[in-house]
Amino acid sequence: MTFEIVLCLAAMVAAMALFAWGRLPVDLVALIVMATLLLLGLVTPEQGIAGFSNTATVTVGAMFILSAGLYRSGAVNFAGALLIRLGRSSLWIALILIMVGIGVVSAFMNNTAAVAIFLPIVVAAARALDVSPGRLLMPLSFAAMFGGVCTLIGTSTNILVSSIAEEYGHPAIGMFEMSPLGLIFFGAGALYMLLVGIRLIPDRRRTEGLGEQYGMAEYLLEVVIGPDAASVGHPIASSPLVKELKVDVLDLIRGEERIPFPPPALVIQAGDILRLRASVAEVTALQERQGITIRPRARWKIRQLEDGPTKRVEVILAPSSQLEGRTLREARFAASYGAMVLAIRQRGRLMHDDLESTRLQAGDALLVEAPQDGTDHLRQSLDFVLVSELKTPTFRKAKILPAVAIIAAVVGSATVGLLPIIVAAICGCVLMILTRCLSLEEAYEAVDWKVIFLLAGILTLGHAMENTGTASYLARLLVSAVGELGPVAVVAAFYLLTTLLTEAMSNNATAVLLAPVAIATANSLGVDPRPLLMAVAFAASASFMTPMGYQTNTMIFSAGRFQFMDFVRVGAPLNLIFWVLATVFIPIFWPF
Numbered sequence: 001m002t003f004e005i006v007l008c009l010a011a012m013v014a015a016m017a018l019f020a021w022g023r024l025p026v027d028l029v030a031l032i033v034m035a036t037l038l039l040l041g042l043v044t045p046e047q048g049i050a051g052f053s054n055t056a057t058v059t060v061g062a063m064f065i066l067s068a069g070l071y072r073s074g075a076v077n078f079a080g081a082l083l084i085r086l087g088r089s090s091l092w093i094a095l096i097l098i099m100v101g102i103g104v105v106s107a108f109m110n111n112t113a114a115v116a117i118f119l120p121i122v123v124a125a126a127r128a129l130d131v132s133p134g135r136l137l138m139p140l141s142f143a144a145m146f147g148g149v150c151t152l153i154g155t156s157t158n159i160l161v162s163s164i165a166e167e168y169g170h171p172a173i174g175m176f177e178m179s180p181l182g183l184i185f186f187g188a189g190a191l192y193m194l195l196v197g198i199r200l201i202p203d204r205r206r207t208e209g210l211g212e213q214y215g216m217a218e219y220l221l222e223v224v225i226g227p228d229a230a231s232v233g234h235p236i237a238s239s240p241l242v243k244e245l246k247v248d249v250l251d252l253i254r255g256e257e258r259i260p261f262p263p264p265a266l267v268i269q270a271g272d273i274l275r276l277r278a279s280v281a282e283v284t285a286l287q288e289r290q291g292i293t294i295r296p297r298a299r300w301k302i303r304q305l306e307d308g309p310t311k312r313v314e315v316i317l318a319p320s321s322q323l324e325g326r327t328l329r330e331a332r333f334a335a336s337y338g339a340m341v342l343a344i345r346q347r348g349r350l351m352h353d354d355l356e357s358t359r360l361q362a363g364d365a366l367l368v369e370a371p372q373d374g375t376d377h378l379r380q381s382l383d384f385v386l387v388s389e390l391k392t393p394t395f396r397k398a399k400i401l402p403a404v405a406i407i408a409a410v411v412g413s414a415t416v417g418l419l420p421i422i423v424a425a426i427c428g429c430v431l432m433i434l435t436r437c438l439s440l441e442e443a444y445e446a447v448d449w450k451v452i453f454l455l456a457g458i459l460t461l462g463h464a465m466e467n468t469g470t471a472s473y474l475a476r477l478l479v480s481a482v483g484e485l486g487p488v489a490v491v492a493a494f495y496l497l498t499t500l501l502t503e504a505m506s507n508n509a510t511a512v513l514l515a516p517v518a519i520a521t522a523n524s525l526g527v528d529p530r531p532l533l534m535a536v537a538f539a540a541s542a543s544f545m546t547p548m549g550y551q552t553n554t555m556i557f558s559a560g561r562f563q564f565m566d567f568v569r570v571g572a573p574l575n576l577i578f579w580v581l582a583t584v585f586i587p588i589f590w591p592f
Contacts (some may be wrong), residue, residue: 004468007040012470012513015461019505022548025325026506027450030457042464051459052452055422056163060156060455061447062425066407067109068446069432071117073403074395076105080118084125091129095198098122099139099190103147107154107182108407111144112319112551119316119559120387132203134560138570139193141552142544146189149541150182151175152421153411156451157511159421161537164462164515170529173537175415181538181585185578192574200570204561210312210388214343214367219277219352220250221286222295227270229291237264241274241292245282250340250369251275251310260310260371261340277342279353312342312369313378314388316559319362319551320448321383329356337377339370345558347547363547365558382445387559399437406431451508458512465516475520487527487592491535492583494518498539499575503549507540514540527592534586542578544571 011033018029038048051057070076083101087094098118105114122140126133148154152162152175162173225232231239236249252262253273259266268274273295278286286292317323323331334340344351344358345365351358365387370378379386410428414421432438438446465471482489494514501510514536522529543549547557547567556562 001473002469004042005470005473008037008042008464008468008470011036011040011042011464012461015458015509016501016505016513019509025450026509027453027457030454030509032457034457034460037460037464042468043460047463047467048460049456050463051456054163054455054459055166055420056156056160057452057455057459059159059163059422059425061452062422062429063153063156063159064110064113064447064451065429065432065438065443066410066425067113068442069399069429069437070109070403070407071113072396072438072442073399074397075400075404076109076114076117077121077395078397078400079105080121084121088125088128091131091135092194094125094129094136095139095194096190098125098136099143099146099193102140103143103150103186103190106144106147107150108411109153111148111155112555115141115144115552115555116318116385119385119555123387123559130205132201132205132561134204134556134562134566135198135201137556137560138201138562138566139197141550141556142189142193142197142571142574143186144552145542145544145550146182146186149185149538150179151411152178152414153425154178154182155541156455157507157540158537160455160508160511161515161533161540162421164512165519165529165533167462168516168519168529170519170533172421175411175421178534178537180589181534181582184581184585185538185542188577188581189574192577197570197574202563202566210314210367214345215350215352216342216367219279219342220275221278222273222275223286224293224295225268225270225272225274226291226293229268229270229289231268232270232291233267235265235267236262239268241268241289245278245285247282247286248277248340249274250277261334261338277340281353310369310371311375312367312388313375313386314559315366315368315378315384315386316555317360317362317364317366318383318385319554320450321360321362323360323383324362324450325359327357327359331360337368337370337381339368339375339378341366342369343367347557348563362551363554363557385555385559396437399435402435403432403437406435406437454506454508458506458509462512462516465513471516471520472524474517475524478517478521479524483525487525487531488583488587490521490525491531491586492579494521494532495535495539495579495582495586498536499543499579502540502543503546507543507550511536511540528590530590531586531592534590535582538578538582538586542575544574546571 015033018024034048037043083097087097102114102118118140122136123133126136152158152173166172231241236242252259328341341355344355378384406428410424413419414424433440433443482493498510498514518532518536519529522532545568547553
């Protein structure tokens with residue numbers, strides 16, 4: 001072991017620890033890795049930034065744009081709504097249609113985006129079928145992963161492994177090369193969810209309104225401002241009531257007039273009634289204030305508030321949201337979205353206090369109060385998925401056929417070898433804009449730059465592993481451990497290792513770490529690296545055991561009222577089934 005290998009291994013371990021820690025955004029961790037490797041001299045400056053021009057990075061960026069063009073046309077939403085409408089008569093029919101529908105869609109567009117489109121439709125279907133949303137949402141998420149491993153473009157990890165294979169002088173993965181095993185995975189996974197998985201998902205029905213679900217009865221109150229109150233004559237923002245107690249003013253009632261989200265400069269007058277969001281401690285402090293009277297709860301009810309000029313909605317923070325890692329205060333949420341956050345459900349924990357200073361995470365469910373006509377901003381934003389109401393966004397339905405035709409042309413040209421996938425994808429993006437399926441601004445917004453920077457940064461680690469001989473060193477260790485059992489055992493080892501790492505860290509980062517090792521291991525054994533690369537690709541895109549293991553699981557976590565152990569209970573047997581299937585069928589479809 002050389003000193004350079006020690007440095008590279010240390011960088012790898014640190015990167016894995018930071019990814020698993022989850023406190024830093026994954027794209028920032030990747031850039032930290034890049035900077036560290038450059039400073040240590042383990043990669044050249046050219047290799048350090050080569051990830052930004054890597055074919056995988058560019059192709060993934062193009063696929064985001066193509067997916068957005070398909071979404072803006074309304075084709076996916078229409079297909080999802082039609083499937084759900086057909087399945088409203090039976091839970092079992094709904095399950096089959098949901099899994100087949102999301103699986104087909106996820107094979108040809110970004111599966112995270114596909115789940116975001118299906119999520120509110122599936123929640124509405126759960127209400128119609130009178131079942132817990134989780135019993136439909138977990139099959140939705142898992143089936144999106146089943147579909148993603150059926151084609152090259154089904155997930156960014158497949159594209160990434162294909163690009164790494166090309167860099168090492170091996171053929172790229174074909175558009176439908178993964179389909180035979182992908183379809184076996186799909187069939188086995190769907191059968192498991194129908195026969196076993198659905199029975200392991202807890203039934204947590206939402207029989208109450210949103211206010212009750214988020215426990216708002218003790219956190220919403222109305223106060224009457226008396227003539228001798230200290231806040232009389234002060235603007236709302238600088239009044240003692242708001243400045244000292246830090247309560248949120250949701251409404252101001254003055255005579256017959258009701259002002260939702262009153263402007264900070266509005267002066268408080270005697271006789272005003274303020275509807276506030278406050279913690280228990282703040283309520284206690286309010287009771288001690290002279291001139292302020294807490295209005296009896298018998299005079300108003302939480303449900304009555306929906307009849308006024310505001311309404312409450314539930315939104316899920318998307319995995320690509322710009323708000324991830326930021327607080328409501330830093331994002332200036334109220335000013336940016338014209339709405340107020342009343343409560344946050346984060347990783348199963350319901351939060352009412354210190355909301356302004358809470359760091360938001362992907363998958364968080366936010367209870368938001370907004371004007372009756374003010375939820376369009378939330379619905380159209382790529383930062384959120386609006387799940388509490390099913391209202392069809394504005395689509396360009398006249399562009400459905402052009403959008404579908406462009407996707408078909410990209411897939412077809414890459415399949416028959418007419419164009420490399422990167423060329424086909426770029427041409428498809430240009431056509432999406434020229435045919436006005438997508439505006440140029442929408443194309444820029446569609447790219448998940450966090451994923452792009454993650455790929456660009458972490459690919460530097462692959463170069464460092466090759467330069468220092470770390471990949472060959474790890475390959476020798478693995479061969480000495482299981483090599484004597486034969487190449488099939490090595491396939492099983494790579495699949496299992498990839499699955500376990502993916503449950504704790506980014507699937508793309510896992511693929512970058514293990515794909516070079518897989519190639520080096522195959523060289524040590526004197527066999528074709530294809531089976532080992534396929535083990536890495538399939539395992540990195542089939543992560544069912546934790547809510548953090550894959551973006552679609554993260555997205556449904558709060559919406560389905562899941563707990564961490566729900567994923568372990570349902571996902572662990574599925575991981576085991578796929579491991580056995582991969583060990584049996586990979587050597588058959590990709591002989592050594």
